Amino acid sequence: MTRDPRPRPARGVSEGELDIGLVVGAHGRHAMVETPDGERVLCHPRGKKSELVVGDRVRWQRAGDEGVVERVEPRRNLLFRQDEWRTKSFAANLDGLLMMVAVDPPFSESQLTRALIAAAAAGIPATIVLNKVDLAAADAVRQRLAPYVAMGTEVLELQVKADPEGALALLRPRLAGRTTLILGPSGAGKSTLINRLVPEARAAEGEISVALASGRHTTTTTTWYWLDADRSGAVMDSPGFQEFGLRQIEPMQLATLMPDLAAERGHCRFHNCTHRDEPQCGLRAAMEAGRISASRWRIYHELFAELSQQRW
Numbered sequence: 001m002t003r004d005p006r007p008r009p010a011r012g013v014s015e016g017e018l019d020i021g022l023v024v025g026a027h028g029r030h031a032m033v034e035t036p037d038g039e040r041v042l043c044h045p046r047g048k049k050s051e052l053v054v055g056d057r058v059r060w061q062r063a064g065d066e067g068v069v070e071r072v073e074p075r076r077n078l079l080f081r082q083d084e085w086r087t088k089s090f091a092a093n094l095d096g097l098l099m100m101v102a103v104d105p106p107f108s109e110s111q112l113t114r115a116l117i118a119a120a121a122a123g124i125p126a127t128i129v130l131n132k133v134d135l136a137a138a139d140a141v142r143q144r145l146a147p148y149v150a151m152g153t154e155v156l157e158l159q160v161k162a163d164p165e166g167a168l169a170l171l172r173p174r175l176a177g178r179t180t181l182i183l184g185p186s187g188a189g190k191s192t193l194i195n196r197l198v199p200e201a202r203a204a205e206g207e208i209s210v211a212l213a214s215g216r217h218t219t220t221t222t223t224w225y226w227l228d229a230d231r232s233g234a235v236m237d238s239p240g241f242q243e244f245g246l247r248q249i250e251p252m253q254l255a256t257l258m259p260d261l262a263a264e265r266g267h268c269r270f271h272n273c274t275h276r277d278e279p280q281c282g283l284r285a286a287m288e289a290g291r292i293s294a295s296r297w298r299i300y301h302e303l304f305a306e307l308s309q310q311r312w
C-alpha cells in the first residue's frame, strides 16, 4: 500500500501543536530538520516562497515519514551573498564566522574582504584563520593580513595538518557552545579541520546529501556538524566562496562596514563624501598616511564601482 505523499493541510493547526526543529541541511525544496531529540526528518516548506536555510529554527509537523515546515522562526541573522541575478544564503542564526585562508594556495584579498563585509552587514562577528603557517611563505602572508590585525579583526594562526592538537586547542574554546560557519577558498584546509573537529564528519555529510538530493548528483550546500554529544556547539561548512556578490549593500554603506575606513570617517570636507575623488577626503589622507592599506583602499573603490552599477 502506498502512502499519500501530499502534506496534510495546515488548517486548524495552532502554533502550540507544531514541533520546533532545526534545519541542518537544505537543498532546493527539501530540508533536513532535526528535532530536539536528535531525530532527523526530511521536510518540505509549505508555500512557494519560503526558503529554508541551514541554521533556521522552524515550526513543523509530521506528514507520514516526512514533515511540513509551516513557519520559520525570526532569524537573528542571515549570512548571504547576492549578485545581479540571485541571492544565495550560507546560513542563519550564526554566533560567528571563521574565515579560513592559507599560506598556500594564495587567497584573494578581495574575496576575504567581501566575506568580512557581508558578515559585518549581518552583525556576525568574524575571525580570520590563517592555516598552513608551517609553510615557508608564512611571513609574507602574515604581512598581507597585518591590516586586518590592525583594524581589530582577530587573526589566528594554525597548522591543522602539521599540528592538529595545537589547532584544536586554539579553536575548541572559541567554538564551544556556539554556532560557527567556516568559510574560505578551496584548498585552505576546511575539510582537514572539520575532520579533526568532528571525526564522524564525512559520514554525516554523506547521509544528509543523499537524503536531500534523492540520489541525484547535485552541488552540496551548507553542512551542519555538531561538535559534541550534547549538541551545544556546531560548525558549518559551505561551498560557494568565490564570486561573493555584495549587491545587498548600498555603496554609501561600504565604508561603515570596513573597520579601518570607518575609523577615519568624520574628517572629510563633504559630509556625503564617497571617498573616491572628492577634495579634502579624510579617508584618502588616512590612506596616504599609511593608516589604510593600499590594497584595502583599492578594494573599497572596486566594490564602490561594482555596487553603484544600475540594479535591475
Ligand SMILES: Nc1nc2c(ncn2[C@@H]2O[C@H](COP(=O)(O)OP(=O)(O)O)[C@@H](O)[C@H]2O)c(=O)[nH]1
Binding pocket: 131, 132, 133, 134, 135, 158, 159, 160, 161, 162, 163, 184, 185, 186, 187, 188, 189, 190, 191, 192, 193
Ligand atoms: N602544509 C600544510 N598543508 C595542510 C595543512 N592543513 C591542510 N593542508 C593540506 O591542504 C590541502 C587542502 O586541504 P582541504 O582540507 O581539502 O581544504 P578545503 O578545500 O578548504 O576543504 C590538503 O592537501 C591538506 O592536506 C597545514 O596545516 N599545513
Ligand SMILES: [Mg+2]
Binding pocket: 190, 191, 192
Ligand atoms: Mg573541502
Ligand SMILES: [Zn+2]
Binding pocket: 268, 273, 274, 275, 276, 278, 280, 281, 282, 283, 284
Ligand atoms: Zn572622504
